[in-house]
Amino acid sequence: MADAYIVDEDTALNSNDTWFDSNWSFRRTLSFKNSVQSENLVDVPVLVTLDSTRIDYTQTQNNGEDLRFVDGDGTVLAHEIEEWNEAGTSYVWVKVPQIDGSSDTDFIHMYYGNAGAADGQSRPADLRGARYRRSRETRSR
Ligand SMILES: [Ca+2]
Numbered sequence: 001m002a003d004a005y006i007v008d009e010d011t012a013l014n015s016n017d018t019w020f021d022s023n024w025s026f027r028r029t030l031s032f033k034n035s036v037q038s039e040n041l042v043d044v045p046v047l048v049t050l051d052s053t054r055i056d057y058t059q060t061q062n063n064g065e066d067l068r069f070v071d072g073d074g075t076v077l078a079h080e081i082e083e084w085n086e087a088g089t090s091y092v093w094v095k096v097p098q099i100d101g102s103s104d105t106d107f108i109h110m111y112y113g114n115a116g117a118a119d120g121q122s123r124p125a126d127l128r129g130a131r132y133r134r135s136r137e138t139r140s141r
């Protein structure tokens with residue numbers, strides 16, 4: 001099983017589900033392409049790659065403090081920002097409880113746009129581990 005999983009951008013928004021918190025103004029749906037295998041992926045560190053085509057940096061706090069990731073059932077997910085670059089590409093790890101197998105529609109929501117939010121990162125150890133492995137792989141290439 002892969003340790004990290006790259007998110008593909010979603011287009012089909014399921015808009016009739018519950019908004020996480022009215023203090024947040026924007027959200028984007030991130031869906032997972034996992035139809036190639038029948039196995040559910042459990043507690044997966046997911047690397048979310050963001051740029052100005054995927055997030056409106058003018059609406060985020062300038063270090064991404066107001067980023068939140070919320071599962072389909074409303075659970076707020078642990079995340080850690082690896083790199084935040086409003087002039088380019090940002091990298092954020094999110095711990096996803098389950099990515100359904102044989103599915104291209106399982107998703108999480110990314111919320112932003114709350115100038116009053118405190119930094120929401122929680123930096124769980126398993127995300128640090130995934131980040132460490134990625135940096136080693138990058139160096140060895
Ligand atoms: Ca900003």
Ligand SMILES: [Ca+2]
Nearest residue numbers: 098099100106
């Ligand atoms: Ca899921």
